[in-house]
Every structure is written in C-alpha cells, then in structure tokens.
Amino acid sequence: MNTKITKLIQHLTRLPGIGPRQATRLALAMADWDNDELREFGDAVSNIKNGPLFCGQCFNFADGELCSICSSSKRDRTRIAVVEKITDLRSMEKTGAYDGVYHVLGGVLQPGNKEKIKTEELFQRVASLPNPSLAEIIIATNPNTYGETTALYIREKLAPLGIRITRLAQGLSTGSSIEYSDETTLAHALKHRR
Ligand SMILES: [Zn+2]
Known part of the structure; x- marks a missing residue:
C-alpha cells in the first residue's frame, strides 16, 4: 500500500463507525477524485x-x-426539546412534526464521563425564560439506561421552576435510539409524549 493512502486510512479510522475496511474503501474512492475535489474536501476539513x-x-x-x-421566527420558543446529539436534532427535524426549539446536551450523564454535558446551560436558559409556567421542556434523550438517568436528573433540577416537563419515549422501545428511529415512529413518539 502507498504511504499516502495508508496515512489517509489511519485518519479515516479515527471517525466513529469507520473500521479499517471501510476506511480503505473511502480512501480508494477519494484517490479517484480530481485535484479540485480533493482541495475542496481538504479546505472543508481545515x-x-x-x-x-x-x-x-x-x-x-x-x-x-x-x-x-x-434565529427563525417560525419556531415556538416556549418549547425546548432536549436531545443528546446534533444527529438526534436532525432526526427530529426530518419528521417535520416539531416546530419548537432545541437544546443539544452533547452527550449523557454516565459514570466516569469526563466530558461536561450542557446541563447547566440548559438550567440557566430555562430559568431565564420570560414565562416558565407557559413553557414545555421535552426531554428527548434516548430510551436506554444513561438516557433515562439524564432525563431524571434534568427533571429533578427543573421541577422547582414549575415548568411543564414531558418525555419523548412513547412508542420508542427501550434500548432504541432517536437517531435511528424512522420518521413515523419519531413523529408518533413526539405527538404522544407525556
Ligand atoms: Zn440554536
């Protein structure tokens, strides 16, 4: 194998879900691109x-x-869906069934997780809402152990504010994920939240 291709493969395998075999396929596909395409790709990365x-x-x-x-005037700012990742936000957007806004935590609470998730930012944001009693927080963390732990923590912290808190879990089976749920299931889970 060529050393340049080997180096590219090493970089690609650092990406989530990309193993050596897929990285090789991707690298070989990129070797077929013309120089302009490669430069654009490189610029986008850098x-x-x-x-x-x-x-x-x-x-x-x-x-x-x-x-x-x-920044959209069409979105309802009194409803905030709390999701784990940007990919979850994208899945919810694809349903076309949600017109509120979001809060991306950047992960979940789990033992030994050193990465700080954006819970304090959420609590401050909710506390500064003009009228918390008219607002709704839709907790859309994944229906698994860590997602539930995170949902519970957020619920407890927000409870004193007297805000309506719902959980997006109805219809989503335990252990499934928001990101990989189909649009119909997700729209249903959203409609029947409680
Ligand atoms: Zn935003």
Whole structure:
C-alpha cells in the first residue's frame, strides 16, 4: 500500500463507525477524485474550526452566533426539546412534526464521563425564560439506561421552576435510539409524549 493512502486510512479510522475496511474503501474512492475535489474536501476539513461552529443558545451547528432554528421566527420558543446529539436534532427535524426549539446536551450523564454535558446551560436558559409556567421542556434523550438517568436528573433540577416537563419515549422501545428511529415512529413518539 502507498504511504499516502495508508496515512489517509489511519485518519479515516479515527471517525466513529469507520473500521479499517471501510476506511480503505473511502480512501480508494477519494484517490479517484480530481485535484479540485480533493482541495475542496481538504479546505472543508481545515476550516472546520474557523469562526463559530456551534449555536450559542442550543449548541446545534451554526454559522453565526445563533443557528438557523434559534434565529427563525417560525419556531415556538416556549418549547425546548432536549436531545443528546446534533444527529438526534436532525432526526427530529426530518419528521417535520416539531416546530419548537432545541437544546443539544452533547452527550449523557454516565459514570466516569469526563466530558461536561450542557446541563447547566440548559438550567440557566430555562430559568431565564420570560414565562416558565407557559413553557414545555421535552426531554428527548434516548430510551436506554444513561438516557433515562439524564432525563431524571434534568427533571429533578427543573421541577422547582414549575415548568411543564414531558418525555419523548412513547412508542420508542427501550434500548432504541432517536437517531435511528424512522420518521413515523419519531413523529408518533413526539405527538404522544407525556
Ligand atoms: Zn440554536
């Protein structure tokens, strides 16, 4: 194997879900691209951290201070869906059944997890809502052990604010995930939240 291709394969295997065999396929496909395509790809990678990357309010991807959802006048700001990852937000957006806003935690609470998830930011955001009693927090963490633990923690912390808190779990079987649920199931789980 060529050393340049080997190096590319090593980089690609660092990505989630990409094993050596897939990385090799991807690298070989890229070897077929022309120079312009490769340069664009390289630029996209090297520019990823130039300028804002995340929304200052919900931690979705953003080009400016706020993401397109937080800055849209069509979204209902009194409803906040709390999701684990941006990919979960994308799955919920695909249903077309949700017109509220989001809060991306960036993970779940789990023992030994050193990465800080955005719970404090959520609590501050909710506390500063103009009228918390009219708002709803939809906890859309995954229906597994850590997702449930995180949901419980958020619920307990927000309870004193007297805010309506619902859980998106109806219809989603235990151990399944928001990201890989089909749109109909997810729209149903959203409609029948409680
Ligand atoms: Zn946002």
